[in-house]
Each structure stands twice: as C-alpha cells, then as structure tokens.
Amino acid sequence: MADLLSIGSSAANAFKNAIDVTSNNVANVATEGYNRQRAEIVSNATHALTTSYNGGGSRVESVERIYASYIQTQLVNSYSLKTRYDEQLSLAQQVEGVVASNDEGVQDFMTRIFDSFQELADNPTSSTARKLTVDQSKSLESLLGNMNSVLDETSEQVNKQLSNTVDEVNQRLESIHQLNQQIANLSHVNGQQPNDLMDQRDEAIKQLSQYMDIKTSPQADGKVDVATGDGRYSLIGDNTVTKLSAGLSEFTHDNRYEIYMNINGEKRVISDHINGGEMGAVLDFRDNMLDKSKDELGVVINGLTASVNWQHYQGWDQNGEPGQSFYQPLDTNATASSKNKEIAGGGAEDGTNILVNFTPVYDPNVPVQGSNPPYSSTAVPPAADAQPVDYGTKQGFLDQALTEIGNFEAREYELRVNTAGNFEVFDYKTGAAVEDSAGVPVEITLGAPDNGIENIEGLRFDVRGINAVQPGEKFLVKPHQDMLENFKTELSNPESIATRGQSPVETGTGNPVSPTSPPEPGAAGDNVNMANMASLQNKNLLYSDLTGQASETLLGGYSTMATNVGAYVSNTEIQQVAQNNVYDEMVARRESLSGVNLDEEAANLLRFQQAYQASAQILQTAQSTFQTLINAIG
Incomplete structure (x- = not known):
C-alpha cells in the first residue's frame, strides 16, 4: 500500500513539475533569448520483492x-557583423551623396572653371568673361565650404556615436558581470x-555584440569571461x-575620438582592436571612407590650386603686372600630440612652427625667397637663389611644380622625433x-x-623654426584635408587675371638679349x-607612376575618389546582405533547436496532463484499496 501511494505521489509531483516547465515555455514564447526547457x-530507485524488483515511481x-553553445557563439558573431554592416551602410550612403555627387557636385564646378578659362582665352579682353572666371572659382569655394560643413557635422556625429556606443557597452558589461556573480x-x-x-546572460552578451565584436570563454564556476x-x-x-571610454585622440585639435581602456593605470587606445558591431562600423567608416575621401578630394583641390597658381604665375595681367596667386596657396602646420613632454608640462613646441606648403624648388636645402607673387618684374642677379625672374628658369619652375603635383599622396603624416632629434615620417x-x-x-x-x-611627396616640410623637442614626441600634419577645408579664391579683381603670355626673346644678331634677361609680357x-x-584640364597631373609620369587629370582624380567611395558603398552593401542572411540562418537554427514550438508544447501539456490525471487515479486506487482493507478488518 505504501508503495502504491509512493509511486502515485512521485508520479503526480513529476508530471506537475513537467506541466510547470511546459507552461513556462509557453509563457516565454515571445521572450528574447529564451531557451526552451x-x-x-527519471525512475526512482527500485526495491526488491520476494521474487523480483518493483519500481519506485518517478521524479524530475x-x-x-x-x-x-556553438550555435549561440555563431549567433552572437553573426549578429555583431550584421549590426556592423547595417550601420556602416547607413553612414556610407549619407556621405556618398555629399562627396561623390554627379549632379551639381565638385566635378561640375571644376569643369565650369576650366570652361571659363577657355572662354576667357577666346575673349581675353572681355570684362564679362573675366568676371565669370572669378565667379566660377568662388562658386567652387562656396560648394566646398558647404561640403566641409556637412563633413564636419558627420565627424561630430561619429564622435557622438562612439561616445553613446561606449555607454551602451559599459552598461552591458556591468549587466553580464552581475549575472556572472x-x-x-x-x-x-x-x-x-x-x-x-x-x-539573460546570453541575451546580454548578444546585446553587447551589437556594439562591438567580442570573444567569450566559459569558466568552470559557471561564469563567462569576455574579451575584445x-x-x-x-x-x-x-x-x-574593465570599462571603455571615448575621448579625443592624442592630437586633440584633430577633433577625432578614439576608444580607450585603462590598463594598469595607463589609458590605452584600443580602436584598432574593434572590428564588429556599431562601434566597428563607425570606426571603419571614419578611417576608410570619411577621412580617405577627404584626403583624396584634398589631393584634387591641392592639385587644382597648385597647377592653376603656377601657370598663372607665368603670365601678365592687363596692366602688364605678373600673375599673382589665383587661389590661396597651401600653407599649413602641424598639431602636437598631447602626450609630448613639453606640451604636457605647459609647453614648448605645439606644432605651429612645423610648416608645410607647396614650394617646388630644385634644391630643397636652399630656401626660395618670396612667395606671393613668386615672380617679380625686377631682375635678380643670376648668382642669387630666388624666385626665377630670368628667361628660361621661369618655365623650369612651372615644369617642376607640375612634377611635384604628381607626387601628392592622399594621406596624413605623423612626424616622430627620433633619438637623434630628427623627424621620421x-x-x-x-x-x-x-x-x-x-x-x-x-x-x-x-x-x-x-x-x-625636406620635400616629401610633393610638399615642402620646414621644421627650422621649431622649439626644443624630445625623442618620442609626435606631430600630425593633414595637408590635403587642410586644403579642402581652407580652399579660397585669392584673386578678387578680374583685371588681375594673367591672360597674357611671355613675349618671345630673340637672341639673333641685332637683339642682344641674354637668356638671363627678365621676361616681358606679351x-x-x-x-x-x-x-x-x-589646357590644364586635359593634362595628367596627379598620381605619378613608377616612371614619374602622372596618370590622372584633375577631373580623373576626382573620378578616382568617387569610384573609391562607390566601391566602399557597394562592398558594404554586399557584406550587409550576406551577413543578414547568415544571421537569419543562425536565428533559424537556434529556433529549431532551442526555440519554443507552441504545437509541440501543447502536445506536451496534453500528455503531461493526462499522466498527472492517471497519477491521481493511482492515488485514488490506493485510497480505495486502503479503505477496503480497513472495512475488512473492521
């Protein structure tokens, strides 16, 4: 009798627990991250009878x-990549329409500038054509100003997103840590x-992967360690x-946020170690699209400025005066790292004495005197090293300028002071x-x-004016982005446009003009x-090959930049589709294994309910049998 009661009660408890578990599955069918239980x-221990063994009921x-775990790991990794490319595509498409527009974009405005040059060449005395030439350049200046405003806003958006994402990461880390405990x-x-x-912990880990790629390692005590x-x-x-922080890079004036981690009391940049999630998307977008397109477009604008200026220097205006700078020449300097010893201690060299400009000279060790205008109508003795004003060298300096333009590279430069006190680049x-x-x-x-x-990739770096520097100190120079941000039409008076060329010099008998005589206007x-x-529009000026021959026109350089932007967007789109498909597949695999199937749970409820009712019937039978025995005794 006791056995019958024990078996019935254990079965009733077991199936009651099974009903509870099944009901909990149904209740959590919409709970994100819930795994079916x-x-x-199992059978309870048997006990011996006279001739056999009898079961002892069941228990949960x-x-x-x-x-x-392997499916969960793949789900987390695929989710990190999915969110990365979703966010990366959104950011890339925003900028694509700004820097690579085919409608009323930089390419159109540059074409109009060269068209105005040609129109003025066809009508060199036309005041209308002269005014149009200046106006077209000012229109490009206005366009680039508006573009830079948008790009600056995008950079601010990047900084804000990094800061917000770090906050989200730290919240998830704290949540995972508490759940671990x-x-x-x-x-x-x-x-x-x-x-x-x-x-809950698995879901928190997945949410963390939305913001950055992570690696998890289960521990024997049930905890999970998390790393980049x-x-x-x-x-x-x-x-x-170990929480993260977002803040300005060591080059604080660059207004560029990095991701930091405090390691043994040292604030260390870990941006390069984050490749997934929204944070990885923002970092990749900034480095490989936003900054890269600004550098590449800056090369084009630097090329336009330098080539037009140095060709303009060749001529004379309506009043017989030599051509001045048509556009404001490149003239920038460096930014010092906040880690530099002198800067951190209240400062010596802040980078403003590291000068970078475009000054093509044959010998970089000999400074060129004068910068605006580079040519004077006053003769300079041949022995003096100055801007060329004599016949013959003027064209040579133009040729040198065009050669140096071809050496431009779309990059930013970091200058590091070595143990000898010199600058490595x-x-x-x-x-x-x-x-x-x-x-x-x-x-x-x-x-x-x-x-x-030193002339470096077409640019003249001048560090002669620096204050004391220490080995290990660093400085940042962004010549092409600086040109893009500061492009300006310097020539404002249409009458100052140097349309006239150089008067031919006859060296025959009766005209004793030496090759060093000052050139005269046409x-x-x-x-x-x-x-x-x-004609500069059709000359290859940019990106010299290994033989020293330029391979791209100015407009071709713009097209290269636009193509690179388009390729970045296209590749991101491909990855976005692929990673979304992978993620969807992993979700389906997880749901197939761990998800709640309502049809299956309904069947289980019915089965367990019937078993519970049968268990109750066992108890009722035991009670009835017991009552029969009592009645028989009585």
Whole structure:
C-alpha cells in the first residue's frame, strides 16, 4: 500500500513539475533569448520483492536547458557583423551623396572653371568673361565650404556615436558581470544551473555584440569571461570589469575620438582592436571612407590650386603686372600630440612652427625667397637663389611644380622625433614609414643634409623654426584635408587675371638679349597664358607612376575618389546582405533547436496532463484499496 501511494505521489509531483516547465515555455514564447526547457523525468530507485524488483515511481531529476553553445557563439558573431554592416551602410550612403555627387557636385564646378578659362582665352579682353572666371572659382569655394560643413557635422556625429556606443557597452558589461556573480552563487548552492539567469546572460552578451565584436570563454564556476574580438584585451575576467571610454585622440585639435581602456593605470587606445558591431562600423567608416575621401578630394583641390597658381604665375595681367596667386596657396602646420613632454608640462613646441606648403624648388636645402607673387618684374642677379625672374628658369619652375603635383599622396603624416632629434615620417593611419622614390624611409634632419627642410611627396616640410623637442614626441600634419577645408579664391579683381603670355626673346644678331634677361609680357590682348591655364584640364597631373609620369587629370582624380567611395558603398552593401542572411540562418537554427514550438508544447501539456490525471487515479486506487482493507478488518 505504501508503495502504491509512493509511486502515485512521485508520479503526480513529476508530471506537475513537467506541466510547470511546459507552461513556462509557453509563457516565454515571445521572450528574447529564451531557451526552451525540458523536465528530465527519471525512475526512482527500485526495491526488491520476494521474487523480483518493483519500481519506485518517478521524479524530475533536472530541468534541462535546450541549448548548443556553438550555435549561440555563431549567433552572437553573426549578429555583431550584421549590426556592423547595417550601420556602416547607413553612414556610407549619407556621405556618398555629399562627396561623390554627379549632379551639381565638385566635378561640375571644376569643369565650369576650366570652361571659363577657355572662354576667357577666346575673349581675353572681355570684362564679362573675366568676371565669370572669378565667379566660377568662388562658386567652387562656396560648394566646398558647404561640403566641409556637412563633413564636419558627420565627424561630430561619429564622435557622438562612439561616445553613446561606449555607454551602451559599459552598461552591458556591468549587466553580464552581475549575472556572472548570481549564476556562480546559485550554481554553488545546489549544483543546478539557473537556466533563466543563463538565458539573460546570453541575451546580454548578444546585446553587447551589437556594439562591438567580442570573444567569450566559459569558466568552470559557471561564469563567462569576455574579451575584445581579437582576444587581446579582457573586458570581464578575474571578477573584474574593465570599462571603455571615448575621448579625443592624442592630437586633440584633430577633433577625432578614439576608444580607450585603462590598463594598469595607463589609458590605452584600443580602436584598432574593434572590428564588429556599431562601434566597428563607425570606426571603419571614419578611417576608410570619411577621412580617405577627404584626403583624396584634398589631393584634387591641392592639385587644382597648385597647377592653376603656377601657370598663372607665368603670365601678365592687363596692366602688364605678373600673375599673382589665383587661389590661396597651401600653407599649413602641424598639431602636437598631447602626450609630448613639453606640451604636457605647459609647453614648448605645439606644432605651429612645423610648416608645410607647396614650394617646388630644385634644391630643397636652399630656401626660395618670396612667395606671393613668386615672380617679380625686377631682375635678380643670376648668382642669387630666388624666385626665377630670368628667361628660361621661369618655365623650369612651372615644369617642376607640375612634377611635384604628381607626387601628392592622399594621406596624413605623423612626424616622430627620433633619438637623434630628427623627424621620421609615417603614414598616420597605417603607421607605415613614408619612403622616398628609392624606397628609403624619409627623415627630416635638422642639420646636414636637409637643414630642416625636406620635400616629401610633393610638399615642402620646414621644421627650422621649431622649439626644443624630445625623442618620442609626435606631430600630425593633414595637408590635403587642410586644403579642402581652407580652399579660397585669392584673386578678387578680374583685371588681375594673367591672360597674357611671355613675349618671345630673340637672341639673333641685332637683339642682344641674354637668356638671363627678365621676361616681358606679351602684347595687349594676348591669350597664351590663359589658353595654357585652360589646357590644364586635359593634362595628367596627379598620381605619378613608377616612371614619374602622372596618370590622372584633375577631373580623373576626382573620378578616382568617387569610384573609391562607390566601391566602399557597394562592398558594404554586399557584406550587409550576406551577413543578414547568415544571421537569419543562425536565428533559424537556434529556433529549431532551442526555440519554443507552441504545437509541440501543447502536445506536451496534453500528455503531461493526462499522466498527472492517471497519477491521481493511482492515488485514488490506493485510497480505495486502503479503505477496503480497513472495512475488512473492521
């Protein structure tokens, strides 16, 4: 009788628990991250009868979480990539329409400038054509100003997104850490896994992967350690949480946020170790599209400015005066790292004495006197090194200028002071050493042979005016972005446009003019210089190949930039579709294994309910049998 009661009561308890577990599954069918649970019903110990063994009923040994760690890991990784490319595509498409527009964009405005040059060459005495030439350049200036405003807003958006994303990451890290503690404590008490808490932790880990790629490592005590996606930096481990922060880079004037982590008291940049999630999207977009397109467009604008200016210097205006700068020449300086010893201590060299401009000279060790205008109508003795005003060298300097334009590279420069006190030059984004045409790393020496001046990729770096610097100090130069941001039409008076060319010099008998005589302007109405300015549109000026020959026109350089932007957007779109498909597949696989199937749960409820009712019938039978025995005794 006792056996019958024991079997019936144990069965009733077992199936009651099974109904509870099934009901909990149904209740959480819409709960994000919930893994279906199953009551594991096993037989109780048997006991011996006279001739056999009798069963002891059943019990729920455990409530199992239907879960596969490898599927969850793939789900988290695919979610991180999905959110990265979703966000990256959104950002890229915003900027694509700004810098690579085919309708009323930079290309159209540059074309109009060269068209106005040609129209003025056709009508060199026309005041209307002269005014149009100036107006078209000012229109480009206005367009670039508006574009820079949008790009600056985008940079601010990037900084804000990084800051907000870091806040989200830190919240998730704290949540995972707290759940780790709870899970470890409860697992230690009864040896059973707290399934619901583990689901919550898995969901928190997945939410964390929305913002950055991560790597998880389960521990023996039930906790999960979390690190950056490459495993380099621990975020959760040894019962501690290492939170992130977002702030200005060491070049604070650059207004560029980086991601930091405090490691052993040192604030370390870890931006390069984040590749997934929304944070990875923002960082990749900034480095490989936003900044890159600004550098590439800056090369085009620097090329336009330098080529037009140096061709304009060749001519004379209506009043016989030599051509001045048509556009404001490149004239920028460096930004010092906030880590520099002198700056941190209240400062010596802040970078303003590191000058970068476009000054093509044959010998970089000899400074060129004068900058605006580069040519004077006053003769200079041949022995003096100054701007060329004598016949012959003037064209030579133009040729040199056009050659140097072809050496422009779309990059930012980081200058590092070495132990000798000289400046080594690196690509700021990649960290690679900048090399000269012979493949030798560039170095600006304060003494011989450079004497503080070095031509680097078409640009003149002048560090002669620096204050004391220390080994290890760093400076940042962004010449092409600076030109893009500060493009300006310097020539405002249409009458100052140097349309006239150079008067031919006859060296035959009766005209003893030496090759070093000052050049003279062409006759009034001459259009030679203006025609040469118009012809710049069709000259290959940018991106010299290994033979030193430029491979792109100015408009071709713009098209290259636009193509690169389009390729970035296109590749991002491809990745976005692919990663969304992968994520959807992983969701389906997880749902197939761990998700709640209402039809299946309904069937289980019916089965367990019937079993529970049958268990109750066992108890009722036991009671009836017992009553029969009592009645028989009585």
